[in-house]
Amino acid sequence: MTRLKARLAKSPNPFGKALFAILTKDHLSESDWEDVEDTLLMADVGAEASEQLVKQLRDDARITGQKDPAAVRRGLRQRLIDLVDPNMDRTLAATRPQANRPSVIIMVGVNGTGKTTTAGKLARLFVADGKSVVMGAADTFRAAAADQLETWGGKVGVPVVRSDRDGADPASVAFEAAERAKNDQADVLIVDTAGRLQNKANLMDQLGKIRRVIEKNLPVDEVLLVLDATTGQNGMIQAQVFAQAIGVTGIVLTKLDGSAKGGIVISVQRELGVPVKLVGLGEGPDDLAVFDPESFVDGILGDE
Numbered sequence: 364m365t366r367l368k369a370r371l372a373k374s375p376n377p378f379g380k381a382l383f384a385i386l387t388k389d390h391l392s393e394s395d396w397e398d399v400e401d402t403l404l405m406a407d408v409g410a411e412a413s414e415q416l417v418k419q420l421r422d423d424a425r426i427t428g429q430k431d432p433a434a435v436r437r438g439l440r441q442r443l444i445d446l447v448d449p450n451m452d453r454t455l456a457a458t459r460p461q462a463n464r465p466s467v468i469i470m471v472g473v474n475g476t477g478k479t480t481t482a483g484k485l486a487r488l489f490v491a492d493g494k495s496v497v498m499g500a501a502d503t504f505r506a507a508a509a510d511q512l513e514t515w516g517g518k519v520g521v522p523v524v525r526s527d528r529d530g531a532d533p534a535s536v537a538f539e540a541a542e543r544a545k546n547d548q549a550d551v552l553i554v555d556t557a558g559r560l561q562n563k564a565n566l567m568d569q570l571g572k573i574r575r576v577i578e579k580n581l582p583v584d585e586v587l588l589v590l591d592a593t594t595g596q597n598g599m600i601q602a603q604v605f606a607q608a609i610g611v612t613g614i615v616l617t618k619l620d621g622s623a624k625g626g627i628v629i630s631v632q633r634e635l636g637v638p639v640k641l642v643g644l645g646e647g648p649d650d651l652a653v654f655d656p657e658s659f660v661d662g663i664l665g666d667e
């Protein structure tokens with residue numbers, strides 16, 4: 364958690380810091396309030412949430428007339444935490460005790476967002492926690508995709524179920540992976556999928572089939588939608604399509620290390636009603652953090 368905070372504080376122009384700088388000015392003019400709103404919009408907080416926050420901050424400023432920087436900071440911090448919503452349940456189903464069966468996680472999302480990388484990092488987290496993991500390479504478009512997952516498997520000591528053929532049926536790989544996880548009495552199964560699908564019907568068809576064949580052996584506990592934080596509103600549109608194609612239980616926001624647009628945490632949760640559970644902070648095996656609203660807000664507010 365402190366890691367999340369430390370990494371975000373290093374990101375270019377964390378937007379909380381920019382807001383704080385405006386709010387502690389001596390006299391806040393109309394144009395300052397516009398700057399507050401622009402700062403939020405540019406950070407991908409989303410129009411509705413930005414408008415709501417500006418209104419709250421204006422009320423706060425009017426009611427308290429507070430100019431003491433420490434008090435302004437406290438107020439802003441609390442408003443931001445409320446906006447990120449500390450009440451959402453962000454625990455991964457796989458960390459809850461299951462009735463003697465593997466918990467199943469399916470990774471979904473557009474090509475290049477970080478699904479395979481996150482699957483590998485996640486496997487590492489579970490292994491570090493003493494859990495046994497099986498991964499399934501249900502991205503069968505290119506052999507390279509399965510190779511990439513296999514490399515991660517080797518790195519973290521986790522078996523990977525794959526097909527040797529390009530273009531094999533992803534559902535059959537998912538089926539075999541579930542069977543293997545069940546037979547091995549693994550604690551967690553992570554299934555990687557492909558993002559390159561032509562249209563929504565095709566996507567629904569394919570993801571639905573993957574889910575159904577896994578369910579012949581094991582219930583699916585978690586569908587993690589992987590979103591690239593640097594893609595902004597484009598990413599939001601993609602998120603909607605996936606949410607409609609397959610029920611999403613959590614969001615992984617990757618590449619937060621390379622983005623000042625951390626506000627997408629707020630907009631994507633609002634749009635989908637699903638919590639951000641994990642964030643990617645780099646390409647390395649340890650660059651995955653559990654999402655925590657307070658650490659996130661402290662990170663984007665920068666140092667005191």
Ligand SMILES: Nc1nc2c(ncn2[C@@H]2O[C@H](COP(=O)(O)OP(=O)(O)O)[C@@H](O)[C@H]2O)c(=O)[nH]1
Nearest residue numbers: 474475476477478479480617618643644645646
């Ligand atoms: N900086 C950064 N790069 C990431 C992160 N997650 C993934 N990547 C990189 O993004 C690229 C695409 O990742 P990949 O897992 O292959 O995406 P996939 O197509 O969704 O499976 C790779 O170069 C990853 O190393 C992250 O959190 N931060």
Ligand SMILES: [Mg+2]
Nearest residue numbers: 478479502508
């Ligand atoms: Mg991949």
